[in-house]
Amino acid sequence: HSCFSAATTNDLRMFSCKPFKEELRRVHKDGGFQIVEMLFRTSIFGLVDQGSDKQHQQNKLTIWDDLRNLLIGDFSFKSNIRAVKLSKDYFVVALEHKIHVYSFKTLKLIHLIDTTSNPKGLCCLSHHADTSVMACPGTH
Structure with a gap:
């Protein structure tokens, strides 16, 4: 469902x-x-x-x-x-020029990614059990 x-x-x-x-x-x-x-x-x-x-x-x-x-x-x-994405292991916060990736288990920041301008907060997380993939606009 x-x-x-x-x-x-x-x-x-x-x-x-x-x-x-x-x-x-x-x-x-x-x-x-x-x-x-x-x-x-x-x-x-x-x-x-x-x-x-x-x-x-x-x-x-x-x-x-x-x-x-x-x-x-x-x-x-x-x-x-600009956007929030949740998965079993991670949550992602998209700002206009940065992506923050946190561990759901510890609630700690594990990655900080500089991006090109992203005013719409475009970001996607995979939900596959064995791998974790995040897609976002290019970095600089």
């Missing part, structure tokens, strides 16, 4: 595809989310606020376990987050 998550100006939502049904809605009391990325079909999300005030900025990533109502980690960056 497939599912997907969506960010709105007021909340985050998760939908199943067969049958199509809203499975989860979490209203954000201070506005919505700029980015919501879900780890497969789990309750773990990478969340970036819309940036309506200093407390809810677009340069802060929250890794959240909705099932356990548990904050896994908060990560701040020097510029706005």
Whole structure:
């Protein structure tokens, strides 16, 4: 069964595809989310606020376990987050000129990659069990 998550100006939502049904809605009391990325079909999300005030900025990533109502980690960056990608072993944060790769197990930064301008945050992670591949715009 497939599912997907969506960010709105007021909340985050998760939908199943067969049958199509809203499975989860979490209203954000201070506005919505700029980015919501879900780890497969789990309750773990990478969340970036819309940036309506200093407390809810677009340069802060929250890794959240909705099932356990548990904050896994908060990560701040020097510029706005353009994209977040999650896999079983890693999570990736794409900024306009850098890619940060973290270990999910330790929550530590393991790679910092300089890239060409990437205003859309283009980045992709493989989900193969034996190898890990990340694709992003060229480095300089």
